[in-house]
Amino acid sequence: QSVLTQPPSASGTPGQRVTISCSGARDNIGINTVHWYQLVPGTAPKLLIYKNNERPAGVPDRFSGSKSGTSASLAIGGLQAEDEADYYCAAWDDRLYAMVFGGGTSLTVL
Amino acid sequence: QVHLQESGPGLVRPSQTLSLACTVSGASVRGGNYFWSWIRQPAGKGLEWLGRIYTTGSTDYNPSLKSRVTISLDTSKNQFSLKMTSVTAADTAVYYCATLDFVDLSFDHWGQGTLVTVSS
Numbered sequence: 001q002s003v004l005t006q007p008p009s010a011s012g013t014p015g016q017r018v019t020i021s022c023s024g025a026r027d028n029i030g031i032n033t034v035h036w037y038q039l040v041p042g043t044a045p046k047l048l049i050y051k052n053n054e055r056p057a058g059v060p061d062r063f064s065g066s067k068s069g070t071s072a073s074l075a076i077g078g079l080q081a082e083d084e085a086d087y088y089c090a091a092w093d094d095r096l097y098a099m100v101f102g103g104g105t106s107l108t109v110l
Numbered sequence: 111q112v113h114l115q116e117s118g119p120g121l122v123r124p125s126q127t128l129s130l131a132c133t134v135s136g137a138s139v140r141g142g143n144y145f146w147s148w149i150r151q152p153a154g155k156g157l158e159w160l161g162r163i164y165t166t167g168s169t170d171y172n173p174s175l176k177s178r179v180t181i182s183l184d185t186s187k188n189q190f191s192l193k194m195t196s197v198t199a200a201d202t203a204v205y206y207c208a209t210l211d212f213v214d215l216s217f218d219h220w221g222q223g224t225l226v227t228v229s230s
Contacts, residue, residue, distance in 0.1 A: 002156055035216040037157075044223070045157075045206065050216035088157055092215045098172050099147075099159040099215070 003028060003100035004089055011108040012079045020105045022072045022089035028100055032092045034072040036065055039086040039104075048087070049074060076107075084109045112136040114207050114221035122201075122228050128194040131184075132207030132221060139183050139190055140165050145210035146190040147217065148181060150203040158203075162210050163190055197228045 005023040012018040022034065036049040047056050049065035052072065062077045072091075076083055089102040118130035132146070139146055145162040152158075161171035163181045171179050180193045194201060204225050208217040 033214065035214075037217065039151075039157075044220040045208075045217070046220070047216055047218055050211075050214050050218075056218070090157075090159075090217070096173055097170065099162075099210075101157040101159065104156045 002103040003093060003096070004091065004102035006087075006089060006102035006105045008103065009106045009108065011110055012076075013110045014079055014081065016079045017075060017077045018079055018107065020074045020076075020087055020089075020107070022074070022102050024070050024072075024091060024100075026070060027095035028070075028091040028093040029067065029072055030070045031094060034065065034067050034089055034091045036063075036074045037088045037090065039088065079109055081109050083107060112209060112219040114209070114219055116205060116207050116221045116224040118224060118226070120225060120227060122197055122226060123230055124198055124228055125196055128192070128197050128201065128226055128228075130192045130205055130207075130224065130226070131187075131189050132191070134188050134190070137209070138185075139188055140185050143209075143212055144218070145212060146181070146183070147208050147210040148179075148192045149206045149208055149217070151206070151223075152200070152203040155203075160192065160194075160205075164212075199228050202226065202228045 033051040038046045038048045052067040053065040093100045113135045147162040148160040163169045204223040206223045207221045209219040
């Protein structure tokens with residue numbers, strides 16, 4: 001059971017906009033920033049969004065993040081076949097004094 | 111560009127100790143910009159943070175694994191290492207090393223990961 005809650009799956013067609021949610025608690029998302037990672041089998045995981053809504057260099061602006069209260073979300077606009085991957089949210093938890101992850105969302109591009 | 115590469119045995123016997131190393135290039139483990147961290151992913155499951163170490167040698171571990179995990183630095187080889195004792199089949203996973211930004215606490219750079227199977 002993951003500390004952060006994500007839907008196990010999401011899907012969309014090319015060109016669509018998809019949103020993935022991440023729900024937590026006061027001790028993690030409520031008081032710390034949220035980061036998002038993309039995992040594609042056979043490749044190193046990639047930082048997609050950091051500090052709730054910042055994009056590292058090289059990440060397309062189709063990817064955006066937001067946070068409100070104890071929840072966060074990742075939005076992918078103009079969906080592309082190459083976006084098919086697993087997406088994870090993460091945040092530091094002050095009560096556990098540990099980094100916690102969501103259970104991951106498997107995105108399918110139909 | 112920072113590059114990380116995991117190395118170590120792919121097969122460990124139950125009750126034995128799992129040992130992995132992460133070789134860092136493009137940055138120094140003596141630098142103050144990062145924590146050096148380990149994360150794992152069992153097959154079909156999500157990511158699990160194992161712990162982190164700072165250049166000072168200070169460590170923090172996942173509370174659920176704290177009694178079995180040790181992370182250390184080898185500055186002469188620009189590496190950091192993971193040891194996990196008393197392994198069981200439940201410890202079979204892909205193990206990743208990663209940099210954890212000191213300020214933002216985001217995992218900026220990741221290794222490709224290495225599969226460790228616990229089996230007799």
